[in-house]
Amino acid sequence: MSLAESRDFAASVPNDLAAYWLPFTPNRAFKKAPRLIARAKDMHYYTPDGRAVLDGTAGLWCTNAGHNRQPIVEAIQRQAAELDYAPAFQFAHPKSFELASRVAALAPENLDHVFFCNSGSEAVDTALKIALAYHNVRGQGSRTRLIGRERGYHGVGFGGISVGGIVANRRYFGGMLTGVDHLPHTYNREQQAFSRGEPEWGAHLADELERIVALHDASTIAAVIVEPMAGSTGVLPAPKGYLQRLRQICDKYGILLIFDEVITGFGRLGYAFAAERYGVKPDMITFAKGITSGSVPMGGVIVRDEIHDAFMTGPEHAIELFHGYTYSAHPLACAAGLATLDLYREEGLFERARKLEPLWADAAMSLKGLPNVVDIRTVGLVAGIDLASRPDGVGRRATEVMDRAFREENVMVRITGDTLALSPPLIISESQIGEVFEKVARAIKAVG
Numbered sequence: 340m341s342l343a344e345s346r347d348f349a350a351s352v353p354n355d356l357a358a359y360w361l362p363f364t365p366n367r368a369f370k371k372a373p374r375l376i377a378r379a380k381d382m383h384y385y386t387p388d389g390r391a392v393l394d395g396t397a398g399l400w401c402t403n404a405g406h407n408r409q410p411i412v413e414a415i416q417r418q419a420a421e422l423d424y425a426p427a428f429q430f431a432h433p434k435s436f437e438l439a440s441r442v443a444a445l446a447p448e449n450l451d452h453v454f455f456c457n458s459g460s461e462a463v464d465t466a467l468k469i470a471l472a473y474h475n476v477r478g479q480g481s482r483t484r485l486i487g488r489e490r491g492y493h494g495v496g497f498g499g500i501s502v503g504g505i506v507a508n509r510r511y512f513g514g515m516l517t518g519v520d521h522l523p524h525t526y527n528r529e530q531q532a533f534s535r536g537e538p539e540w541g542a543h544l545a546d547e548l549e550r551i552v553a554l555h556d557a558s559t560i561a562a563v564i565v566e567p568m569a570g571s572t573g574v575l576p577a578p579k580g581y582l583q584r585l586r587q588i589c590d591k592y593g594i595l596l597i598f599d600e601v602i603t604g605f606g607r608l609g610y611a612f613a614a615e616r617y618g619v620k621p622d623m624i625t626f627a628k629g630i631t632s633g634s635v636p637m638g639g640v641i642v643r644d645e646i647h648d649a650f651m652t653g654p655e656h657a658i659e660l661f662h663g664y665t666y667s668a669h670p671l672a673c674a675a676g677l678a679t680l681d682l683y684r685e686e687g688l689f690e691r692a693r694k695l696e697p698l699w700a701d702a703a704m705s706l707k708g709l710p711n712v713v714d715i716r717t718v719g720l721v722a723g724i725d726l727a728s729r730p731d732g733v734g735r736r737a738t739e740v741m742d743r744a745f746r747e748e749n750v751m752v753r754i755t756g757d758t759l760a761l762s763p764p765l766i767i768s769e770s771q772i773g774e775v776f777e778k779v780a781r782a783i784k785a786v787g
């Protein structure tokens with residue numbers, strides 16, 4: 340190692356791990372054996388000692404264009420030198436309008452208005468608030484109920500955990516929002532095991548919304564929010580026809596339908612948004628992650644014209660929606676977003692994901708039959724691999740596989756409970772798809 344290299348190495352290894360409280364991480368176990376990442380390029384992460392790790396997860400489902408892409412890096416650098424910050428309230432900078440137009444152009448027809456925030460959690464809370472306020476401004480203030488789904492993940496704000504359906508994210512945090520109900524989740528291993536794409540079984544579960552309407556009355560229900568593919572809970576693609584049925588029932592009762600596309604947006608399922616893949620038009624779409632390919636935090640909500648227009652009625656000097664964030668449409672995020680959307684378009688990355696989907700699914704399904712693999716699900720460039728839990732605790736086997744994959748096989752995988760989740764950058768090559776699953780297979784076999 341040269342002197343300069345050893346200085347870089349020393350600077351990239353922290354000497355005290357105590358102060359940082361890691362999110363969604365077993366902190367004590369992590370600090371005994373940290374997994375550190377010092378830099379990244381394209382499909383790879385690099386550890387502080389220079390080991391290349393193939394990124395099987397696009398970070399946290401976000402670096403869809405790959406890591407440290409030059410056009411995005413340069414756009415952020417230029418923007419930082421030109422305009423660091425402009426107030427988000429009462430003022431605006433040009434790139435915020437440009438990015439909103441570009442995002443709206445990717446969304447289904449009539450979803451033409453974009454509200455920016457900084458994360459998926461904020462996007463969800465923003466969408467829920469817009470839904471409630473919309474019913475209020477048009478004189479239907481009794482519509483206050485929000486309907487989520489079991490096993491849903493909508494971030495960690497109080498709105499998001501209220502409509503979310505992952506028990507560990509809810510049980511310590513008190514009463515949360517009142518007036519929330521949940522649809523059943525859509526997973527049934529007996530009926531769906533080893534499905535490629537949308538499972539055949541399960542569309543009828545959307546009819547549970549009829550039961551919820553019968554229980555509470557439509558006049559009390561504001562909105563339904565679902566992920567078109569439930570990601571964080573362990574990759575549950577929507578059953579065939581399910582989203583269409585939800586849309587029909589929402590229309591029947593004047594209930595807004597929100598698609599949480601924080602993961603499924605920006606090419607993950609082979610289209611700009613999953614709404615396009617399924618031919619179902621929601622009333623709002625939440626997004627984050629892929630908008631900047633993970634490079635600068637950003638989230639947002641795309642809103643149907645009729646909802647937006649309902650707010651644009653009172654006196655023109657008055658604020659129409661009392662909501663927003665200091666960093667809504669932050670200049671660095673807008674610059675990164677514009678450069679990212681350019682890359683998606685120039686490199687045809689959404690189409691690329693669509694084209695690679697069958698190969699990806701074949702490679703994932705090749706793990707069927709390995710020890711302890713009890714189900715595999717795929718859709719777009721996503722795969723979920725369920726492992727049988729060890730008798731001494733849910734999540735232990737998957738944690739060992741993830742750790743071994745990182746340290747010994749040089750591939751990054753994500754885990755939820757005993758599910759391994761894979762969702763690589765959309766620039767992944769055909770041979771790297773093979774490499775991801777070969778490495779994961781070796782890790783599964785080694786852990787036993």
Ligand SMILES: Cc1ncc(COP(=O)(O)O)c(C=O)c1O
Pocket residue numbers: 457458459460461463492493494495566570571599600601602627628
């Ligand atoms: C569907 C969905 N909604 C919301 C969120 C929350 O996003 P963030 O972590 O940026 O707040 C996530 C994060 O994974 C998500 O998958």
